[in-house]
Amino acid sequence: MRSRPGSPSRTTEHIRPIDYLTAPRDHTFEMCFTSTPRGARLARRLVAHRVDAWEIPYDTCTHDVIVLVVAELTANAVRHGHVPGRDFHLLLHVSESADMVRAEVTDTRTERTPPRPEALPAPGSEATGGRGLLLVANLATRWGWHLRPGGPGKTVWAECVFATPT
Template identity: 40%
Template structure:
């Protein structure tokens, strides 16, 4: 009697790091994310999109989510068989939630801010915000590698 041996897929990869709520911490989050995804053998397209998403979310955490003396947390979850990556940035400022300006609202063309979450929405399959106890929030973005990569 022949039985099919179940194939165990590659394990889900997880990376978590606390970083200072500063511009330097945001830059380090981006560099760590890229390094970790490359070491896991993530597809280049996924890594490049994740780099931009992490950069934006980490910059927001350092700029808008900063509470003196508190860090922000970067977490990556990669499921290799599905090519699905979840990026999470948690900060201590739970009362400020990111948003995208409604269609038809034209931001100042010379403004240096206000477009980041639109970029995240364009690069990610989905993003949302959930509470991060005791008083913070986590912004999550899900990215999927293109089929056949």
């Protein structure tokens, strides 16, 4: 996302005083979304807005990488992890210094799992899909997946470590 949504809400937000001794040092955002293209789009937009609010501004490389990784993970959850009537869960964690970001997307479909990172196949030149995880693999420092503990489904995660916030 390259453009900042035009909203005067940034200046009219109610800001609570921060107790710096007890304030959390890291930022975490999590929410369930409908397992539809609209849900994936909403997740991407909310992450873009939230990351900007966490002082990783729009139009920076760090912001764009975070949003693109989340977009690919949520799109895959909708396309390959969709179960009618079930949502997907997004968790985004950004370290205080914004040098490490972890995104996790959990869906409820167990039988369709991605390949292991070391066995990620390259799509053919005529293929119309299959590049999403290649993007994640190239943008993220590391990524992987595991079965969802305590229930059906899986969690696909990616971590991005940035040398310096940009």
